[in-house]
Amino acid sequence: xxxxxxxxxxxxxxxxxxxxxxxxxxxxxxxxxxxxxxxxxxxxxxxxxxxxxxxxxxxxxxxxxxxxxxxxxxxxxxxxxxxxxxxxxxxxxxxxxxxxxxxxxxxxxxx
Amino acid sequence: xxxxxxxxxxxxxxxxxxxxxxxxxxxxxxxxxxxxxxxxxxxxxxxxxxxxxxxxxxxxxxxxxxxxxxxxxxxxxxxxxxxxxxxxxxxxxxxxxxxxxxxxxxxxxxxxxxxxxxx
Numbered sequence: 001x002x003x004x005x006x007x008x009x010x011x012x013x014x015x016x017x018x019x020x021x022x023x024x025x026x027x028x029x030x031x032x033x034x035x036x037x038x039x040x041x042x043x044x045x046x047x048x049x050x051x052x053x054x055x056x057x058x059x060x061x062x063x064x065x066x067x068x069x070x071x072x073x074x075x076x077x078x079x080x081x082x083x084x085x086x087x088x089x090x091x092x093x094x095x096x097x098x099x100x101x102x103x104x105x106x107x108x109x110x111x
Numbered sequence: 112x113x114x115x116x117x118x119x120x121x122x123x124x125x126x127x128x129x130x131x132x133x134x135x136x137x138x139x140x141x142x143x144x145x146x147x148x149x150x151x152x153x154x155x156x157x158x159x160x161x162x163x164x165x166x167x168x169x170x171x172x173x174x175x176x177x178x179x180x181x182x183x184x185x186x187x188x189x190x191x192x193x194x195x196x197x198x199x200x201x202x203x204x205x206x207x208x209x210x211x212x213x214x215x216x217x218x219x220x221x222x223x224x225x226x227x228x229x230x
Binding site for chain 2: 034048093
């Protein structure tokens with residue numbers, strides 16, 4: 001099972017919006033609405049930001065939103081803030097016997 | 112509040128074994144599925160293994176199948192990962208993570224424990 005494909009890095013200025021893509025196949029991202037997104041600051045554990053493609057857990061800023069089209073899911077961060085600088089990973093349920101697959105990860109830099 | 116605390120990491124030689132533990136608190140452990148997820152130094156996240164709430168259903172990543180064994184003790188609110196025949200490429204921070212039943216996502220993560228496989 002190959003990792004989902006994400007851009008290595010995305011950057012933006014404070015206040016701007018950025019979008020991170022996550023491309024898989026019809027066996028994972030495209031086949032199920034079970035895409036989640038995680039934020040990870042250096043040396044910290046990942047934190048759930050989006051689940052089931054577009055749902056935000058309680059306590060997560062509404063500046064974070066998720067969507068999906070075909071085999072590609074996306075995470076959009078609007079009103080970019082310095083605290084958003086982190087690594088972001090997507091994840092999907094997969095019909096392969098491995099159950100879950102993560103994305104390659106995207107480093108977000110706030111300029 | 113939900114807490115997951117991993118332990119048992121350390122330095123081990125190639126071919127050796129190690130048992131990781133994850134102590135859960137702040138929620139009804141037996142109601143939740145659990146997974147182990149690892150992250151090699153400077154690399155991305157890799158899902159390792161899953162266990163259902165009762166322990167009756169288990170899955171493994173191909174990279175660890177036949178070498179790692181996941182288990183849980185609901186009476187002790189604990190999750191385990193027995194790792195045998197360790198290889199250099201198993202070097203990583205190992206996280207335990209909670210899954211909501213039929214949720215297909217990880218809503219809480221532990222702080223991780225580092226496993227280093229080196230001679």
